[in-house]
Amino acid sequence: MTVRKAWIAAIVAVSSGLVFVMLLVIGVYLVAGGSASGVAGGAKTLAKGAVPAAYKDLVQRWGNLCPAINPALLAAQLYQESGFNPRAQSPAAAQGIAQFIPGTWASHGIDGDGDGDRDVWDPADAIPSAATYDCTLASYVKDVPGDPTENMLASYNAGAYAVIRYQGVPPYEETRNYVRIITSLEKSFAAPQGRVDPSRQAAGAIAYAQKKLGTPYLWGGTGTAAQGGRFDCSGLTQAAYESVGITLPRVANDQYNAGPHPGRDELLPGDLVFFSDDLTDSRAIRHVGIYVGGGYMIDAPRTGAVIRFDSIDTPDYFGATRVTEDGAKALPTTV
Numbered sequence: 001m002t003v004r005k006a007w008i009a010a011i012v013a014v015s016s017g018l019v020f021v022m023l024l025v026i027g028v029y030l031v032a033g034g035s036a037s038g039v040a041g042g043a044k045t046l047a048k049g050a051v052p053a054a055y056k057d058l059v060q061r062w063g064n065l066c067p068a069i070n071p072a073l074l075a076a077q078l079y080q081e082s083g084f085n086p087r088a089q090s091p092a093a094a095q096g097i098a099q100f101i102p103g104t105w106a107s108h109g110i111d112g113d114g115d116g117d118r119d120v121w122d123p124a125d126a127i128p129s130a131a132t133y134d135c136t137l138a139s140y141v142k143d144v145p146g147d148p149t150e151n152m153l154a155s156y157n158a159g160a161y162a163v164i165r166y167q168g169v170p171p172y173e174e175t176r177n178y179v180r181i182i183t184s185l186e187k188s189f190a191a192p193q194g195r196v197d198p199s200r201q202a203a204g205a206i207a208y209a210q211k212k213l214g215t216p217y218l219w220g221g222t223g224t225a226a227q228g229g230r231f232d233c234s235g236l237t238q239a240a241y242e243s244v245g246i247t248l249p250r251v252a253n254d255q256y257n258a259g260p261h262p263g264r265d266e267l268l269p270g271d272l273v274f275f276s277d278d279l280t281d282s283r284a285i286r287h288v289g290i291y292v293g294g295g296y297m298i299d300a301p302r303t304g305a306v307i308r309f310d311s312i313d314t315p316d317y318f319g320a321t322r323v324t325e326d327g328a329k330a331l332p333t334t335v
Contacts, residue, residue: 006264011306017045025118032184035325044070044071044073044190044191045071045190045191046059046071046074046075046191046271047052047189047192047261047319048272048318048319049276049318050072050075050188050189050261051078051189051282052084052280052282052283053085053278053280053281054123055065055084055097055123055127056280058112058123058124058127058128059071059075059078059127059299060066062074062112062127062128062130062132063075063131065134065135065222066134066139067137067138067148068135068138068149068152069131069134069135069138069149069152070186070190071189071190072186072187072189072190072191073149073182073183073186073189074127074130074134075189076183076185076186076189076264077134077153077156077182078097078098078127079185079257080178080181080182080185081094081097081098081099082096082097082098082099084097084282085097086121086122086123086126095120095166096120096121096122096123096126097125097127098120098127098129098130100126102123104133105118105120105129107134108132108133109126109129110127110128110129110132110163111125111321112124112125112126112127112129113125113128113292114130127149134152134156137152137160138151138152138155140155141155141160141164141166142164144163144164144167144169145168146167146169149164149271150168151169153178153182154168154169154170154175154176154178154179156178157174157178157179158172158174158175162175164306169274180330181330182330184326184327184330185257185327185330187260187324187327188256188257188258188260188261188321188330189257189288190260192260192261192262192263195266196259196260196266196322197324198322199259199322199323199324200319201241201244201245201246201325202269202270202323203270204244205240205241205244205259205270205290205323206240206290206292206298208221208239208240208243208244209236209240209290209298209307210317212229212231212236212298213298213306213308214306214307214308215230215231215300215306215307216228216230216305217232217300217303217304217305217307218230218231218235219232219300220235222235222238222250223235223236223239227250231300231307232300233252233287233288233289233299234248234250234251234288235250235300236290236298236299236300236307237252237255237288237290238255240290241328245325246258246323246325246328247328247329248323248328248331249331249332252274252286252287252288253282253283253284253333254331255272255274256272256274256282256288256319256321256329257282258272258327258328258331259321259322259323259324259327259328260321260322260323260324260327261319261320261321262320262322263320264317264320267293267320268291268293269292269293270290270291270323271293271320271321272288272289272290272320272321272323273288273289273290273291273317273319273320274287274288274318274319274320274321275287275288275317275318278317283320285318287298287299287301289312292309292319293310295311295312295313296309296310296311297309297310
């Protein structure tokens, strides 16, 4: 049997169980869309693997330092600042996982691990320092009207004096974008509390991916004409959501932060599903597909294979993301 015939046979075998699921996709969203959800109020804990295991306990502990922050917000801030890279350095000389500039570190850096040294490159010092600095800023603007967390984040970006002057988030585009990005990303790093709203664009993303079934895989492929319309795994998911107006980052481990994270028993068609050899760290994710229901996804699996239906129930299943427009807009979009 040729490879092509083998693939067709596999699709025929699987499709009998999937056709009904695909016909119900729109119905799923009509029903689920009537349920109010999102990330509910209450104490926030971190989503599974959202923070690298080496930093999880630090973020969870120091993220509860004061009412203006929480672990998910602190995680979102660290991700936005450095992508959890403890060696990050910006052109403006911001340093480490929390991106302190030297002057701010000199004033606000603390010895978080008690080893007698304040080291901006050591996450055990930098993460506690970021939380402490956030809470200090929150105290500076505690009498300013508005949301205390948004005022704190605006202070981090523009300075507490600007927040006090404007009696809230100042009218600077950079500052308002910073506040929007962090508060949007917060939902991606928090463990969902209650049902998560389905994406309205999910059915369209599935329809796009279905049209690509049988297309040969290409490492680095994003579906361009020069590439013969071929994709790799994250190129396919990026293009599928781009077709419905949502821009995702290029790589799978960044796509994981494009929205909240439903559990395995809460999956809906259109959710992105992720796979990793390290089930404690979303930065180690190496594969992504689009869930279609019934325990199956559409994915571009590997060199030598074609875009196809695959089961998601494998030992390397990491988790899922329900893509939201706000979550996607908060993420980096460059390679």
